[in-house]
Amino acid sequence: MTTEARSAAAQRVSINAEGFPDAKEVPLETIQVEVIELFVHAVRVLGLPKSVGEIYGLLFISPEALPLDVIVARLGISKGSASQGLRFLRNLGAVQPSSVAGDRREHFKAVTELKKLAAGFISGEINPHLESGTLRLEKIRQIASSDTSQHAGFFRDRVARLGNWRRRGGMLLKIVSRFLGRTTKK
Amino acid sequence: MTTEARSAAAQRVSINAEGFPDAKEVPLETIQVEVIELFVHAVRVLGLPKSVGEIYGLLFISPEALPLDVIVARLGISKGSASQGLRFLRNLGAVQPSSVAGDRREHFKAVTELKKLAAGFISGEINPHLESGTLRLEKIRQIASSDTSQHAGFFRDRVARLGNWRRRGGMLLKIVSRFLGRTTKK
């Protein structure tokens, strides 16, 4: 969704039977629009779809937990996108379901602890790739060890280097987790 | 390019006027194909195009520096892709031009020091985003400070949290650089 479209949607506030604006059509404040844009850019860098950034951003900058249909109305995205985006965010632990008394709908709130966000991203998005990479590397090692070509020495050197990279990558993830987990000092 | 297509291309080795296989049509060894695939997956995780992974992978697992037309022939990709991919890799510092005596073509070899690769990626791909994020955050701070809505307190709290995230992100990058820069122990 473009910024223009979002602003346009924000303008359209209908009045319901009781004469109050529909709760789910409360327009976004300027600051909310800006924060959502910030998250849209951030998730693009992480390789995630825009809708995921919009949803997380909206929840991050909303004072109350929101149900799916309100997210759909405020962002002007489809129910399908919202449902998939919320599932993704829930799986990552970036969003938490929370029940609201007297409301059957499931509400969601953003998890805002950096440590938790990073842990979820690492285990959900990074580790699977690291693991599949480890398998591939294992296979490559096999091939290298039985290689008898003119360049066997060179190949084995390169493969050793790949192993070294992977080892360091794993160490780095641990360092990152440790750093983000500690309480901030100075 | 699919694995199948690449294998097919590797099969087609023509014979030139002198009766030797054309230098640029030497087929890829199995181990080379596997390493290239490994890099294709790795660069996808980093959000880069497949061709970039293929080119870097080929150079990484090739004993000699290669010129553009050889890269095109071995990988079966277009000259355009190869040219753009090489420029990208050169800008990142992941690939180095090297001249070969008696050959007018510019040859390239992979830079394989993890520290250099990470430094190039950070300064070329991460820092620009961090900086644009910093600008956005500055703007958001302005808006938050002049906000007088019912939720002004909440908004300011969230904005403060964003500032905290950014500060930690910057620290993390430094830690990563320092870690990758040191010579491996134990």
Place this chain on the structure above:
DNA sequence: AACTTTGTTCAAAATTAATTGAACAAAGAG
């Protein structure tokens, strides 16, 4: 100068990813 080699650029085509919306299921309300 004319020709060849080498490499770049960029509009069009192909590919890949994200979004939509309608059909469906599950469960509460009346």
Place this chain on the structure above:
DNA sequence: CTCTTTGTTCAATTAATTTTGAACAAAGTT
């Protein structure tokens, strides 16, 4: 039991990205 609300799924559409290839430029060769 029927109707409504809530949410999921997935095939079709739309959007974004990547690749191609032909035109071009720059520089070397004869």
